[in-house]
Amino acid sequence: MTDARTEIFRRLEAARPPASARPAQWSAPPMPIDEMATLRDRLSDAGGSLQIAQREDWTERIVWPVPVSGIAHVYSSVAGVSNKGVGISALTDHDLECLDLCVLSADFAVVENGAVWHRPKSPRERAAALLATHLMIVVDAAELVPTLHHAYSRIGSEAASFGWFLCGPSKTADIEQALVLGAHGPCTMSLILLRD
Amino acid sequence: MLGRTRRSGLLSNRILVGQRAPESPEMRIALFVPCYIDQLKPAIGLAALDVLETFGFEVDFPEAQTCCGQAFLTAGETRAADRLFDRYLDVFDDFDQIVALSGSCAATIRRHLPSRRASSRAEGVAGRTLEFSEFLVENGVATRNLGRFPHRVGLHSNCHALRELRLGTASEIREPERMDPARRLLSSIRELQLVDLTRPDECCGFGGIFSIEEEAVSCRMGLDRLADHRLANAEVITSTDVSCLFQLAGLADKAGFEFRAMHLAELLAESLANVIRESSREFDPSSRDVGASQEGMDRTDGSR
Amino acid sequence: MGHVDRAREFVADADRTGWHDRALWFVRTKRDRAADLVPDWEALRERASEIKRFALGQLPELWCEFEENAIRAGAVVHWARDGHEHNEIIARLLQERRIERVVKSKSMLTEECGLNPHLEACGIEVVDTDLGERIVQLRNESPSHIVMPAIHLRRGEIGELFAEKMGSPPGLDDPTELTAIARRDLRDRFLRAQAGLTGINFAVAETGGFVVVTNEGNADLGTALPKLHIASVGLEKIIPRQADLAVFLRLLARSATGQAITAYTSHFRGPRPPSPDPQELHIVVVDNGRSHLLGRPAFREALACIRCGACLNTCPVYRRSGGHSYGATVPGPIGSVLETSRDPATHAELPHACSLCGSCSDVCPVRIPLHHQLLAFRGELARAGHQRRSRRAALGLIGWLFARPSGYRWLGRSGRFLARRLPTARLNALVSPWTRQRALPEIPEASFRELYARRRAAENDR
Numbered sequence: 010m011t012d013a014r015t016e017i018f019r020r021l022e023a024a025r026p027p028a029s030a031r032p033a034q035w036s037a038p039p040m041p042i043d044e045m046a047t048l049r050d051r052l053s054d055a056g057g058s059l060q061i062a063q064r065e066d067w068t069e070r071i072v073w074p075v076p077v078s079g080i081a082h083v084y085s086s087v088a089g090v091s092n093k094g095v096g097i098s099a100l101t102d103h104d105l106e107c108l109d110l111c112v113l114s115a116d117f118a119v120v121e122n123g124a125v126w127h128r129p130k131s132p133r134e135r136a137a138a139l140l141a142t143h144l145m146i147v148v149d150a151a152e153l154v155p156t157l158h159h160a161y162s163r164i165g166s167e168a169a170s171f172g173w174f175l176c177g178p179s180k181t182a183d184i185e186q187a188l189v190l191g192a193h194g195p196c197t198m199s200l201i202l203l204r205d
Numbered sequence: 206m207l208g209r210t211r212r213s214g215l216l217s218n219r220i221l222v223g224q225r226a227p228e229s230p231e232m233r234i235a236l237f238v239p240c241y242i243d244q245l246k247p248a249i250g251l252a253a254l255d256v257l258e259t260f261g262f263e264v265d266f267p268e269a270q271t272c273c274g275q276a277f278l279t280a281g282e283t284r285a286a287d288r289l290f291d292r293y294l295d296v297f298d299d300f301d302q303i304v305a306l307s308g309s310c311a312a313t314i315r316r317h318l319p320s321r322r323a324s325s326r327a328e329g330v331a332g333r334t335l336e337f338s339e340f341l342v343e344n345g346v347a348t349r350n351l352g353r354f355p356h357r358v359g360l361h362s363n364c365h366a367l368r369e370l371r372l373g374t375a376s377e378i379r380e381p382e383r384m385d386p387a388r389r390l391l392s393s394i395r396e397l398q399l400v401d402l403t404r405p406d407e408c409c410g411f412g413g414i415f416s417i418e419e420e421a422v423s424c425r426m427g428l429d430r431l432a433d434h435r436l437a438n439a440e441v442i443t444s445t446d447v448s449c450l451f452q453l454a455g456l457a458d459k460a461g462f463e464f465r466a467m468h469l470a471e472l473l474a475e476s477l478a479n480v481i482r483e484s485s486r487e488f489d490p491s492s493r494d495v496g497a498s499q500e501g502m503d504r505t506d507g508s509r
Numbered sequence: 510m511g512h513v514d515r516a517r518e519f520v521a522d523a524d525r526t527g528w529h530d531r532a533l534w535f536v537r538t539k540r541d542r543a544a545d546l547v548p549d550w551e552a553l554r555e556r557a558s559e560i561k562r563f564a565l566g567q568l569p570e571l572w573c574e575f576e577e578n579a580i581r582a583g584a585v586v587h588w589a590r591d592g593h594e595h596n597e598i599i600a601r602l603l604q605e606r607r608i609e610r611v612v613k614s615k616s617m618l619t620e621e622c623g624l625n626p627h628l629e630a631c632g633i634e635v636v637d638t639d640l641g642e643r644i645v646q647l648r649n650e651s652p653s654h655i656v657m658p659a660i661h662l663r664r665g666e667i668g669e670l671f672a673e674k675m676g677s678p679p680g681l682d683d684p685t686e687l688t689a690i691a692r693r694d695l696r697d698r699f700l701r702a703q704a705g706l707t708g709i710n711f712a713v714a715e716t717g718g719f720v721v722v723t724n725e726g727n728a729d730l731g732t733a734l735p736k737l738h739i740a741s742v743g744l745e746k747i748i749p750r751q752a753d754l755a756v757f758l759r760l761l762a763r764s765a766t767g768q769a770i771t772a773y774t775s776h777f778r779g780p781r782p783p784s785p786d787p788q789e790l791h792i793v794v795v796d797n798g799r800s801h802l803l804g805r806p807a808f809r810e811a812l813a814c815i816r817c818g819a820c821l822n823t824c825p826v827y828r829r830s831g832g833h834s835y836g837a838t839v840p841g842p843i844g845s846v847l848e849t850s851r852d853p854a855t856h857a858e859l860p861h862a863c864s865l866c867g868s869c870s871d872v873c874p875v876r877i878p879l880h881h882q883l884l885a886f887r888g889e890l891a892r893a894g895h896q897r898r899s900r901r902a903a904l905g906l907i908g909w910l911f912a913r914p915s916g917y918r919w920l921g922r923s924g925r926f927l928a929r930r931l932p933t934a935r936l937n938a939l940v941s942p943w944t945r946q947r948a949l950p951e952i953p954e955a956s957f958r959e960l961y962a963r964r965r966a967a968e969n970d971r
Contacts, residue, residue, distance in 0.1 A: 014588040017796050021568045021744070024804030028566045031749075032559040035756070038549055051769050102734055102784055103700050121547075121759075122769035132784035136733045139726055157755035157770075166716050166751040170582065170781060174758075174774035179726040182766070183641035183657060185664050186532055187684035192640060193695055194726035194772075238957050240911070244921040245950050247957035254961075266961055271917040277908050279865060281887030281896060285908025292912055368867035368880075376541070377823065377871035379550040404534070408825045412864025417942040419862060421517040424946040425526060425829050426864070455947030 037158035044120045044153060051123030055177030056190045057198040059123075061150060064203040074143040074197045080109040084137035086130055087112045087147050102136035111141035111195070115175070117152035118200065119160050124176035125200065126160060128169050135171065144178065144195035150202040235265045235300040237293075237314075237334070239307040240272040242447050246468070249447060253306050253337060253470035259477055260346050264304065269296045273305075275313040279413040283321070290318045294330050303334040306470060308366025308445045311336035316369045338445050338469055339372055342386035347393050352476035353483075355396035359439030360388055361430065361453060362406040363446040376406050387445050387469050394476050400437035407433075411452040427456045434464065441465045443472050511858040515834035516826075530828040532660060537822040539767025540872065546769075547759065557756050558876040561813035564748055565803065571714040571747045572794065578717025582779030584790040591797045592622030598793050599624065599706070599739055600631050606737065608633065608703040612695075614721070614728035615639040616708025617655050617816055618741050618795060621838045624706075635706070636698045638727035640691055647674045653832030655839055656765050656818035661831050695727070705731035709742035709792075710815070711757060715750045718778030719792070722761065722771040729773055738780065739791045744799040745812035757815055760874035764817040798851035807885045811846045813875040820869035820879055826862055835859060842869035842879045849886055857895035860886035921956055928952040 011019075041047045049059045062070045068077075068089045077083065082094035084105065090112045095104050113134065115125035125146050129135035138144055154160050164172070179194030190196055236257070238250045257264045274289030293314065297303045305311040314334045319327045335343065362385065366372045373385025391399050410416065410426025417423075431453060434442055442457075442464050444450050454466035467475070520526050544550045564571060576586045589595035595618075603611065611628065613619065613635055625635045625646075637646045641658035645651065647670055652658030659667070668681040677690045707728045709719045719740060721728045732738040748757065762768040780790035803809050821827045821841035832840035837848035837856060845859035860883040869879040890896060910916035928936055929952050937944040955963075 012588075013590045013594060016590055017588050017744070017794075017800065018569055018572075020796065020800035021572075021803065024800050025569070026562075026566050026803065026806070026809055029559070029562045031563050032556060035556060037755075055768065055770075055772065106696070106700060119770075124770050124774070132733065132781050132788075135729070135781075136784075139730050139733055157759050158752070161752045161755045164751070170777070170779045172776045173729070174770060175772065176770050176774075177772050180724050180772055181640045181688060182724075183639070183644065183659055184667055184684040184687055185662075186535065186657075186660075187664075189685050189688040191692065192688060192725035192727070193638070193692055193699070193730050240917070240921075243957040244925060245953065247953055247955065247960050250957035251960060251964075266958070268958060268962075269914050271914055272911045274911075277904060277911075279884065279887065280900075280904055281889075281891035282901070282904045282908055283888040283891075285905060285912070288908065288912040364864070364866040364868075368871060375868070375871050377868060379544050379547070406868075408864050408866035408868070410825070410864055412866070415861065415864045419513055419516060419826070420942045420945060421513075421520040422826055422829050422862075423864070425520050425523075426825050427947075429530070451950055452947070455943070455949065458948035459946055 035158060037156050040120060040153075040155040044155075048118060048120045048123055048153065051121065052177060052200055053123075055123050056180055056188070057123065057177035057200055059200050059202065061202045061204060064205055067147075067201060067203055071199075071201055074145065074199055075110065077110070082108045083110045083112070084108055084134070084141065085110075085112040086134060087114050096137070099133070102133055105133070105137050105140045108137055108141040110143045110145065111137040112145045112147065113138060114147045116148075117154055117160070117163065118148050118202070119155075119157060119174070120153055121156045122176060123200075124174040126164065126172065127175055128172045138175070139194045141195055142191075142197075144175075144198045145201060146175065146198070147201045147203060150204045232301045233265065233299065234262055234302045234304060235267055235297055237270060237273070237297070237303050237305040237310065238266070239305070239310045239447065241451070242306055245451075246447055249306060249468045249470055252468070252474035253304075256341075256470055256473045256477065257304065260341070260344075260349065262344070265300070267296050273310040273313050275310055276413050278313060278317060279415075286317075287321055290322050290327075293318065294322065294327060297330055297334070298326065301333060302340065303330070304337055304340045305334055306337050306468070307447060308336050308363035308370065308372070309448060311339070312365035312369035336366055336370060336372065336386075336445055338386040338390055339370070342389055347386070347389050350480070351390060351394045351473065352478070352480045353395045354472060354476040354479065356440045357398045357400055357438055358391060358441045358443055358472070359400050359402060359434040359437060360385075360391060361409060361434075361442055361444040361449050363444055363449055364406070364408050366445055367406055387443075390469070390473065391443070394473075397476070400434070400439050402433045402437055404433060409449045409452045411448045413448075416452060423452070424456060427452045428460070431457055431460070431462055431464070435462065439464065441467055441472070443467050443469050445469050511836065512830065512834050512862040513858065515836070516830035516862070519831045519834055520829060526829050528663075529661060529831060533822045533828045536657070536766060537819075537872070540764055540819055540822065541767075543763035543767040543769060547763065553756060553760055554874055554876050557760055557874055558813065560748060560753050560756060561875050562810070565745070565809060565812055567749070568744065568747065568803070571749060572744070574714040575712055575717055575747060578715070579779070579792060580717070582717050584717070584779050584792050587791060587793045589793055589795045589797070592795070595622045595741065595793055595795045595797070596624050596627035599741075600628055600633070602737070602739060602791055603628070603633055603704060604631065606703075608737065610698075610702055611635050611704045611706055612638045612698055612702040612727075612731040612735075613706040614708065614723060614731050615642055615658070616706070616741055617839060618708055618743050619706065620652065621797065622741075622795065624741075636695070636702075638695050638698065638731055639723070639725060640688065643691060643695065644670065651833070651838070653840070654818060654821055655816055655841075661833065699727075699730045699734060702731065702735045704737035704739060705735050706739050706741070707732060709740050709746055710761070711754060712742050712747040713751050713754065714747055716778055718751075718776055720754060720758075720774060720776055722758075722774050724766075724768075724772045726773050729775055732777075733781070735788075736786050737789050737791070738777075739793065740777070741793045741795060743795050743797070745803075745814070757874075761815055761817055764819040764872065764874040802847070802850045805850065807889075808846060808850055808882050810877050811843065811850070811879075811882060813877055814843050814847070815875060817874055819872040819874065823868045823872045824863075825866060825868070826864065830862070835862070842883065843877070846877075846879060846882045846886065849890075853890060853893060853895055857890045860884075860890065918956075918958070925952050925954075925956070929954070
């Protein structure tokens with residue numbers, strides 16, 4: 010009795026359609042003229058917010074989703090924002106359940122859709138990004154790409170075990186198409202672009 | 206045995222509507238009259254003939270024609286459809302252009318016939334089959350005097366004309382807009398107000414046997430279309446396809462909505478007849494004075 | 510009871526039908542607005558279609574490449590010929606590890622295979638974590654849409670459901686409140702889950718990795734914490750290169766919900782590093798009729814489907830009959846192709862639940878000629894004997910008559926003769942599916958060709 014894999018490959022071979030050409034190089038559209046406005050609009054459509062600040066004093070200048078001093082649990086992998094509570098003391102990723110704020114830095118932002126490309130430094134960081142009530146992501150303002158085509162050129166076919174595009178907070182419209190932010194993951198998402 | 210028309214009918218006076226002869230008078234043109242127009246709405250066929258003749262086209266009606274086979278094809282009866290395709294090829298092979306009075310029939314011939322009866326002959330005949338409004342616009346009629354039709358008109362977009370023949374740009378597609386020839390013609394008719402619909406190209410729900418088998422959904426689809434036209438205060442609903450009109454008129458009649466459902470050919474014929482009637486009153490054949498009405502009608506864009 | 514009868518029941522509630530139709534049309538318009546902002550939209554669709562066509566011609570090579578790369582990254586790859594094998598593989602993996610609590614993110618493939626009942630019969634609790642899926646799971650019904658599983662339900666009905674099943678206060682109907690209730694319940698499930706099951710939107714041969722997209726983040730919450738991640742994927746879901754993802758991801762969310770991108774677009778490759786425990790990643794590759802469809806030239810393009818649901822949203826029939834009237838895992842235009850291919854005897858009616866308007870083909874991001882495939886299916890099904898003999902005989906006879914001018918004329922003349930002489934009530938009854946809600950056109954005394962012949966004769970006399 011053949012095993013499933015052998016049988017499946019046999020079936021695929023028997024049903025193989027005529028070969029067609031591998032599609033040629035794709036030329037992606039250029040950056041829109043109003044890149045900041047586009048990025049802001051797309052992120053806003055996704056329920057997120059965009060702020061632009063100077064690198065030297067951004068933590069004092071931006072509008073925080075919740076006053077940092079008032080919250081107990083912060084996970085941060087960004088200089089200038091300290092870990093607090095379970096952000097320091099969590100033994101397992103599950104302990105991050107009560108995380109109030111997670112602050113991360115991402116590689117770049119994609120203008121056409123408002124997403125950022127993020128490679129969590131650890132599984133803990135990924136769990137923090139999902140369990141925190143508020144998510145804040147910091148990106149260098151010079152690191153903008155026009156479209157996903159440009160994004161994948163940058164990403165390459167890298168060997169990391171996990172990476173994701175994040176765009177806005179967790180959300181759902183499963184109840185009568187009414188948009189609700191904060192389905193399972195964060196209820197807010199702020200993107201901070203830092204200028205030198 | 207082929208029938209040939211002579212100059213006849215209401216709109217035969219070419220001079221009155223200021224027309225000029227078509228570009229290629231040697232072009233042999235045949236009229237394809239869909240079976241349901243032939244049997245149930247002959248007035249549409251006559252109107253189409255009148256309109257074509259008014260614009261100077263000599264049109265044959267080959268009597269050996271029967272049906273394009275669409276209903277059989279859509280019912281899955283491909284053998285019956287193939288036989289009808291073969292007949293169509295035999296009947297219309299000789300002609301340079303075939304004018305079909307239905308978007309769905311023209312689509313069946315152009316899109317489906319060549320794939321089922323593959324041959325260069327089939328491709329040729331199919332390629333020479335045009336839907337009525339398509340034929341008129343391609344032959345320069347849109348820039349002529351199309352008469353006067355002082356009514357609010359809703360254009361029902363026939364799905365097959367739109368998505369098979371690509372006469373116009375479907376609302377799903379993101380391409381520079383290609384104007385639908387029916388819309389083009391209607392926009393050139395004086396005093397005709399083309400209304401805007403909330404869903405410009407949603408299906409009426411006829412779909413052939415679908416209208417009988419899925420009667421409940423079919424009727425709901427048609428009633429929703431009618432609601433759209435009512436919202437826009439359309440007095441007349443027109444289309445290039447009579448099956449859509451059967452559906453919409455049938456539902457409207459039973460529901461007590463007041464619409465005139467007119468095939469584009471009927472609408473054009475009436476529009477032209479309106480100006481002929483008017484000019485007949487004022488036109489004095491013995492006078493050298495051309496008169497204001499005559500001058501107005503000579504303008505190619507039909508405006509006064 | 511097939512689509513015709515279920516659709517009739519659905520349509521009978523005119524208000525609800527209007528509400529359902531408008532809700533889905535709204536999603537279609539959102540798709541339109543999103544496509545407006547993509548200058549190369551049509552070129553992108555064509556490109557996606559080309560990549561899929563290329564991939565479908567290379568499936569053995571691509572899956573070999575994928576398997577090699579996936580294994581190198583630390584995943585285990587399993588192969589399932591059908592839904593039953595798929596379910597057994599997953600049940601065995603869970604039972605071997607004594608796992609009793611599992612969370613699952615949306616996967617139409619697992620619906621197709623009937624995974625949940627299979628696992629429940631083995632004593633394993635499966636909680637669907639996509640909110641729409643959770644709602645239909647609690648109601649013990651199947652999803653009615655492949656992207657918005659609970660689109661057929663009104664907020665008040667969901668409030669009642671939560672009151673009954675989760676003990677929330679009765680009478681709630683605010684989506685934000687209801688979502689918050691689900692959030693609390695599902696958070697608990699995520700934290701206690703011992704395994705996370707997901708689908709796969711795109712498997713990438715070049716890397717041995719795959720992409721899962723969600724708005725809720727439930728696929729991520731379900732796989733970030735437990736020690737076991739099982740991902741199910743259909744044979745058709747593979748694309749050659751990582752860079753190809755750009756094409757599909759630019760099309761997917763816009764086509765599905767009108768969003769430029771989903772909140773989460775997660776790229777997995779091998780299991781998660783230990784945190785602190787090591788994680789396992791198992792990938793189950795499923796055939797279940799896909800290789801059969803691949804062998805059918807007229808229908809194989811349907812394998813390009815990326816499960817966006819745009820064809821459902823635009824389909825005037827789906828909008829007015831609802832997903833449950835199709836009696837299939839995947840409803841709507843694409844379902845009527847895929848399901849009919851897998852099980853023609855059961856679903857022979859589905860290709861006829863269509864007016865052939867063609868809107869589905871025009872919204873499909875991978876340019877599947879859906880309405881042409883539905884048309885082609887009608888011929889196939891008739892030939893294969895899945896059509897009523899009486900209908901075939903009647904159409905065959907009329908077709909035979911129509912092919913002969915004399916037969917055609919005779920049928921037309923006699924038909925009109927009878928129709929004009931029958932009392933209206935009798936006539937209406939005879940053609941009653943038409944006349945239930947529609948008037949018949951007035952039956953003319955003469956046909957066009959008769960009038961034309963008279964006109965010609967009159968001209969000749971002059």
